[in-house]
Amino acid sequence: MQARSARWYGVITLLVIVAISFIDRMNIALMVTDAHFLQHFGMAAGDRASQAALSTAFMVGYGLSAFVLTPFCAALLGVRRSLLLGLILWGGVTFVSPAFDSYALLLLSRVLLGVSEGPLFGLASSYIKAYFEGHENGKPNSLVNMGTGLGLAIGMPLISSLIATLDWQGAFHVLGLINLLIGLPLVLAYIHMPQLAVYQQRPASVREMAARVRQIFSGALQTRYLLMITVLTAAYLAYLWGSVSWLPTYLKEARGFALREMGWLGSLPQYAMIIGVLISGFVIDRIPRRQVPLIFVVGSIGVAIAVLTALNVSNNYMAVLSLIVAGIFCGIQTPPLPSTVQYYAQPQNVASAMSITNGTGALVSAFMPLLMGKVMMLASAGGASPYASLSAGFAVLIGTQLLILVCGWMLWLRERAQLPDSATSPLQPRDCRR
Numbered sequence: 001m002q003a004r005s006a007r008w009y010g011v012i013t014l015l016v017i018v019a020i021s022f023i024d025r026m027n028i029a030l031m032v033t034d035a036h037f038l039q040h041f042g043m044a045a046g047d048r049a050s051q052a053a054l055s056t057a058f059m060v061g062y063g064l065s066a067f068v069l070t071p072f073c074a075a076l077l078g079v080r081r082s083l084l085l086g087l088i089l090w091g092g093v094t095f096v097s098p099a100f101d102s103y104a105l106l107l108l109s110r111v112l113l114g115v116s117e118g119p120l121f122g123l124a125s126s127y128i129k130a131y132f133e134g135h136e137n138g139k140p141n142s143l144v145n146m147g148t149g150l151g152l153a154i155g156m157p158l159i160s161s162l163i164a165t166l167d168w169q170g171a172f173h174v175l176g177l178i179n180l181l182i183g184l185p186l187v188l189a190y191i192h193m194p195q196l197a198v199y200q201q202r203p204a205s206v207r208e209m210a211a212r213v214r215q216i217f218s219g220a221l222q223t224r225y226l227l228m229i230t231v232l233t234a235a236y237l238a239y240l241w242g243s244v245s246w247l248p249t250y251l252k253e254a255r256g257f258a259l260r261e262m263g264w265l266g267s268l269p270q271y272a273m274i275i276g277v278l279i280s281g282f283v284i285d286r287i288p289r290r291q292v293p294l295i296f297v298v299g300s301i302g303v304a305i306a307v308l309t310a311l312n313v314s315n316n317y318m319a320v321l322s323l324i325v326a327g328i329f330c331g332i333q334t335p336p337l338p339s340t341v342q343y344y345a346q347p348q349n350v351a352s353a354m355s356i357t358n359g360t361g362a363l364v365s366a367f368m369p370l371l372m373g374k375v376m377m378l379a380s381a382g383g384a385s386p387y388a389s390l391s392a393g394f395a396v397l398i399g400t401q402l403l404i405l406v407c408g409w410m411l412w413l414r415e416r417a418q419l420p421d422s423a424t425s426p427l428q429p430r431d432c433r434r
Helices: 006-031 035-040 048-099 103-117 120-131 138-165 168-190 206-221 226-254 259-284 294-312 316-332 336-344 347-365 368-381 386-395 397-418
Strands: none
Touching: 006 048, 006 103, 006 120, 006 138, 006 168, 006 226, 035 168, 048 103, 048 120, 048 168, 048 226, 048 347, 048 368, 120 138, 120 336, 120 347, 138 168, 138 226, 138 259, 138 336, 206 347, 226 259, 226 316, 226 336, 226 347, 226 368, 226 386, 226 397, 259 294, 259 316, 259 336, 294 316, 294 386, 294 397, 336 347, 368 386, 368 397, 386 397
């Protein structure tokens, strides 16, 4: 077992890897605001559907990979080698993307990027499960998931600056090198799994491999509350991916901000998300297990009110402030998702259980940017202004929070019935199966 201090180096490494991955996955949201990029790949500035399809393509590849490949990564490669291979693949795809000369090839590159990043959160959860007990996993989960907000926060001003100073091709090249020059050395130095059979044993034959993967997957399917957590994850990712995909366009075309201003203003809700993630991580470790689902309830109400306010205020900076508040409440919802999966899943199944919730959620949420784009186009066809059409698309996001509210409330009722009233701290589950 790693020393108690050394295990945190791995958590910080995972935070950095998650941040890098989110810079990669959201760069298209900035690229589609650049006329040269659109011209190179044959997209019209007003073609919201084609632009949104690039985000959807990533999430489809990501979801399928998380769902299908993660058990193989856990059974064959392990956390360390899987992360190294993933960084090489997604860094390479990002670096060579400017060499593509058609929209179809760009779409394919987004699918490949999603495939290479898919197992990431499952692998991260396996690491945390290995080194942290159920009553102390709030903080490591909050730190790893803080990478989501950190990547988005850094990514928006970074990519907008790269586009402005280099060009869109140079931006792709720099992002690809970041993966290889920062991510790989950190994983090599700090990601090491315990010397236990459950983590170190590798199948000796194809038949044994198939049996191992089948065992991991079937065990993961029996994780308690798996369906409920999957629905929550899908709604959370639908909000996150939909808002990230269209926020730069909303700030530029609906609110009139210039490219550089749009970059740093768009990063503020992501920094706010980091604050929410940290708050939630500390709260999880200090409240009874049965109360954790209430975090979803509080977070969903806060996000819904903040987004509704942002869409209805006339002052542009008040709208940004409202989106910052939405970012805080979105961050609050983040750590309870992996924390709950890790709490109920068996150690050998946690990566696969996380991949089921995350992969399924990603597949469902993949269509949120496309749905928002379709709503925007329908509103424009009906004579709505750019402001009104973009606002109509963002209004769809409120529905995701209503779903989180309902599921969080139902999960709280079930948790309260399962655990004794005397529980004052998270307990190890007495039964990890349905």
